[in-house]
Amino acid sequence: MEVPRTVTLHGLPSCPLPEQTPLIDLEALGDFPAGGRSGEAPRSAGQRLLFPAETRSIVARTGDGAFQGLAEVDPSGDVDVLLWPLTRPCTLAAAPHYPAAGGGRAIAHHPRENVVLIAGGDAGQTSAVVGALTFRTDTGVAEPVDAAARHVLFEPRAHASAAPFGDDLIVTGGEDPLVPVERNRRVLENAEVFSVQAHKFLTELIELHTPRTRHRSVLLPSGEVLLIGGHDGDGQPLALLEAVSPMSRSSSLGGLANLEVGRIDPEVLSLEGGGFLVLGGFDAAGAPLPDAEWLSADASAHLGTSPIPAAAHVTAAPLPGGGALVVLGCVEPAPPGDDDCDGCGCEASSAALWLEPNLSVYPIEVPPVHRPWLIPAADGAPLLIDGGALIDGGVIGEGSGGEGSGGDRIWRRFNPWRVRFEPTNLPPLPPVRESPRGAEAPGDAPGDAPGDAPGDDLTDDAADGSGGVILERPLSLDPGAFLWIEETSRPRVRGLRTAVRHRFTRDLALLTLTHPEDAGWPLHLAPARPGAAVYGDRALELTEAPVWLTDVDFADVDLELRWEGSVPVVYLNREPFGDAERPWPGGSEGDPLRVERRGATVTLLRGGERLQYALGAPLGDLVGDPVGDLVGDLVGDLVGDPVANPLGYPTGYPTARVSVGFASGPGRAAGPTILRGIEVTRVVPGKDGRP
Structure with a gap:
């Protein structure tokens, strides 16, 4: 069945669509098999088009592919799609009033509401300390929150x-930024809610259990917001975790684990398949902290600690299968009198690590950087950029400090098959030539209205070609897009789209397509750890560690494998099928293997025979959570239909979406496991049999 929907296409003001592009190619995607689900739409707004009823995302492209965009959509309603110039950075917001220089802003993305919020900041005696800005990821509109209306x-x-x-x-x-001396600042013990629909902060505050600043917040499967790390009103690092409920509008410590070490300004990752990784940060004396702590998906259990060195700057990105990539910047302090790093506090030095959920750690080489930022990206290949070092009062000349120090601000991509960082063809960030401090506008006191209209400076680069330091973590919007704030005298919000790959993408010709710059990199597949598989001759030799399909997940799905040697194991999330406990049915070597997932039932087929198994392990158990069934019917009720769940909560079986991985089978008596073909077919949820 097809349903009519109004589709409106948008471009960014700083990177508009070419005038000579009359038509845009559209592709409808969702939990249904591939077919004739594409067409063209005029650029003009408000076009009424027919889409399959199961459509959950729409990908839009210009004919030459230079501009692309995607939108995850509800089962009904109109659709807005923002088209970005692929691989070209764009300025998204540059209002003269907000954001202001100084950093310390709160930034978050709400995927279901298609909005990014930036609020507050360490902007001294300016109105920016209460200011806020939103950016719509579906229309490209940046809008300051109305200060005059409070x-x-x-x-x-x-x-x-x-x-x-x-x-x-x-x-x-x-904390209160109006107090100049940080150690004297009042730490706030409350929270404010921003209404997306009303575009304003609500007047009712939510009280927290304890004062908390310089912490991180992540979503729990229940929809609660988990607060991790930071320090209290006495400057003491917080090991207590705290959850704030959108239903009760209250906070709680009940049922939550504690960190082993309180961490101020930690790095926190939400991991693929559930769970969190907490690492980095500082103690009360300002000394960087070592090690990485693993938490269960509901934060009720501490699962263990991976040993990593202490570093003044820690950045991390999730990897397929629940692991993480970590880069440590400023590993060594700068020696006294170092002309290349006077004032930045460290040499351009770094180390990188690949962390597995089983607590294993693998070292990786990485170019030296001062302030590295890792950004999640498609194909299990995070991007790395040097946020820039401040020297001589905040001025960096071109090429100063050596490779990767701020004069060499190129984007590097992590290659999970070669286990190294490689240069990309993305445009480098401009060199930093000015300090973000001391840029406050004269007379701009709290409550003053801005003197200029927002968006007056939506240019791609400053007039002198200079860039800005990146103080805050870049914000991922989806596997192919992210934004960041460049600190200059007039900070700019900038964004970049590198791909439109996402959870509903259809993967065709797996094992035959390779990365355009590396024939040894099978597209859309990534190993769970270094050396997990060997790729060559369009075939994959597996080990006991899985290789994962990247960026995508599935409701009901069919998998068909062509193989030789020992039978493979198929992972749905981190649950194995085809192993010794849930073996394949009998058959002959080389018989195609088929997996059918239908809700809570997984059927393995081989040589005309079939065996059925329950898909029943709770997500937490898969990483050692002893608590038991961590997400059941209650969570499913809270988050609703998992097929139309853009936030991607791990809703528990039988309705959980699953990621897919492959590994070698038990024994290997028949030789190594070789995969020569992988066919993946999405099935409309609830539909039995082969589509």
């Missing part, structure tokens, strides 16, 4: 943290 933050906040909160967003904790 729709901004109720209290000045710096170093707070933000996250989706039901249909809204929440900004938790922080």
Whole structure:
């Protein structure tokens, strides 16, 4: 069945669509098999088009592929799609009033509402300490929150943290930036809710259990917001975890684990398949902390600690299968009198690590950088950029400090098959020539209205070609797009799209397509750890460690494998099928293998025979969570239909979406496991049999 929907296409003001592009190619995607699900739409707004009823995302492209965009959509309603110039950075917002220089802003993306919120900041005696800005990821519109109508933050906040909160967003904790001396600042013990629909902060505050600043916030499967790390009003690092509920509008410590070590300004990752990784940060004396701590998906259990060195700057990105890539910047302090790093506090030095959920750690080489940022990206290949070092009062000349120090601000991509960082063809960031400090506008006190209209400076680069330091973590919007804030005298929000790959993408010709710059990199597949598989001759030799399909997940799905040697194991999330406990049915060597997932049932087929198994292990158990069934019917009720769940909550079996991986089978008596073909077919949920 097809349903009519109005589709409106948008471009970015700083990177508009070419005038000579009359038509845009559209592709409808969702949990249904591939077919004739594409067409063309005029550029003009408000086109009424027919889409399959099961459509859950729409990909739009210009004919030459230079502009691309995607939108995850609800089962009904109109659709807005923002087209970005592929691989070209664009300025998304550059209002003269907000954001202001100084960093310390809270930033969050609400995928279901298609909005990014930036709020507060360490902007001294300016109105930016209560200011806020939104950016619409579906239309490209950047809009300051109305200060004259007092729709901004109720209290000045710096170093707070933000996250989706039901249909809204929440900004938790922080400190009073109007006090110049940081150790004398009042730490806030409350949170403010931003209404997306009303485009304003609500007047009712939510009380937290304890004052908290310089912390991180992430979403739990229940929809609660988990607060991790930071310090309290006495400057003591917090090991206590705290959850804020959008239903009760209250916070709680109940049923949550503690960190082994309280961490100020930690790095926190939400891992693929559930769970969190907490690493980095500082103690009360400002010394960097070592090690990485693993938490279960509901944060009720501490699962263990991976040993990693301490570093003044830690950045991380999730990898397929629940692991993480970590880069440590400023590993060594700068020696006294170092002309290349006077004032930046460290040499351009770094180390990288690949972490597995079983607590294993693998070292990786990485070019030296001062302030590295890792950004999740498609194909299990995070991007690395040097956020820039501040020297001589905040001025960096071109080429200063050596490779990767700020004069060499090129994008590098992690190659999971070669286990190394490689240069990309993305445009480098401009060199940093000015300090983000001391840029406050004269007379701009809290409550003043801006003197210029927002968006007056939506240019791709500053007039002198200079760039800005990146103080805050870049924000991932989807596997192919992200944004960041460049600190200059007038900070700019910038964004970049590198791909339109996402959870509903259809993977065709797996094992035959390779990365355009590396024939040894099978597209859309990534190993769970270094050396997990060997790729060559369009075939994959597996080991006991899985190789994962990247970026995509599935409701009901069919898999068909062509193989030789020992039978493979298929992973649905981190649950194995075809191993010794849930073996394949009998058959002959080389018989095609087929897996059919239908809700809570997994059927293995081989040589005309079939065996059925339950898909029943709770997500937490798969990483050692002793608590038991961590997400069941209750969570499913809270988040609703998992097929139309853009936030991607791990809703538990039988309705959980699954990621897919492959590994060698038990014994290997028949020789190594070789995969020569992988066919993946999405099935409309609830439909029995082969589509």
